[in-house]
Amino acid sequence: MEHARTALAERIAEQRAGVGDPRALVGEMRRSVLLVPSVDGRLWSAHSGGVRWVCAFTDETALARFAEQRGMTERPLDYAALLGARIVDEIVPGLGEPAGLAVDIATEDGSMFFPPVTGIVPDEAAVDAVDAGSDGEGDGRGR
Numbered sequence: 348m349e350h351a352r353t354a355l356a357e358r359i360a361e362q363r364a365g366v367g368d369p370r371a372l373v374g375e376m377r378r379s380v381l382l383v384p385s386v387d388g389r390l391w392s393a394h395s396g397g398v399r400w401v402c403a404f405t406d407e408t409a410l411a412r413f414a415e416q417r418g419m420t421e422r423p424l425d426y427a428a429l430l431g432a433r434i435v436d437e438i439v440p441g442l443g444e445p446a447g448l449a450v451d452i453a454t455e456d457g458s459m460f461f462p463p464v465t466g467i468v469p470d471e472a473a474v475d476a477v478d479a480g481s482d483g484e485g486d487g488r489g490r
Contacts, residue, residue, distance in 0.1 A: 352405070353379065353405040353406055354375055354379065355375045355376055355379040355381075355405050355431075355450070356405045356406070356409075356451065356454075356457060358371060358372045358375040358376075359372065359405075359450065359451070359457060359458075359459040360457065362459065363456065363457070363459070372459070373461070373466065373467060376431040376435075376448070376450070376459075376461060377430070377431045377432040377435070378430070378431065378432070379405065379430070379431045380428050380429070380430060380431075381403035381404060381405065381428070381429055381430070381431050381434065381450065382403060382404045382405075382406070382407065382409075382410045382426045382427070382428055383401060383402065383403045383404075383426055383427050383428075383429055383434070384402065384404075384410065384413070384414070384424050384425065384426045385425045385426055385427055386425070390427065390438065392442075392446070393449070397445060398445045398446060398447055398462065398463060399442055399444055399445070399446040399447075400446070400447055400448065400449040400452075400460065401434055401438060401439060401442075401446065401447070401448050401449065402449050402452055403429075403431070403434060403448060403449070403450050403451075404426075404450070404451055404453075405450060405451055409451045409453065409454050409457075410424065410426060412453040412454060413452065413453035415453075416453045431448065434448055435447075435448055435461065435467055435468050435469075436468070436469060439463065439468050439472055440468065440469050440471060440472035445463045445472075445474050446463055446468075446472070447460060447461050447462040447463045447467070447468070448460070448461040448467075449461075462474075
């Protein structure tokens with residue numbers, strides 16, 4: 348029996364197929380409750396390409412797939428259920444380094460990365476934001 352996908356997983360599939368609307372995808376991410384694994388009370392994240400990625404999952408099946416791939420199946424994996432908007436508006440900027448959101452990273456052909464750019468994260472956390480007090484030659488970090 349195939350598992351029904353969440354609205355966000357559907358939008359991701361559309362985008363990956365080249366038929367999705369990027370704005371609708373970001374909107375759906377912001378409205379979606381995502382499951383973020385935690386270890387010792389800290390949200391799971393990983394570094395790649397100079398960015399810290401908060402790892403989140405659209406449902407428990409996607410989270411379980413991640414746990415299995417990481418060999419973390421000996422005991423239940425703790426997680427927080429957070430709105431995507433809270434992750435990108437509050438948690439990502441609070442990390443103090445370029446950070447974004449990685450969704451369903453253990454789902455083959457179903458993952459999506461929301462990088463730390465204007466329109467996804469607040470301007471102060473966006474790596475492509477130009478400092479309003481500069482001459483347009485910002486350092487590219489928005490800080």
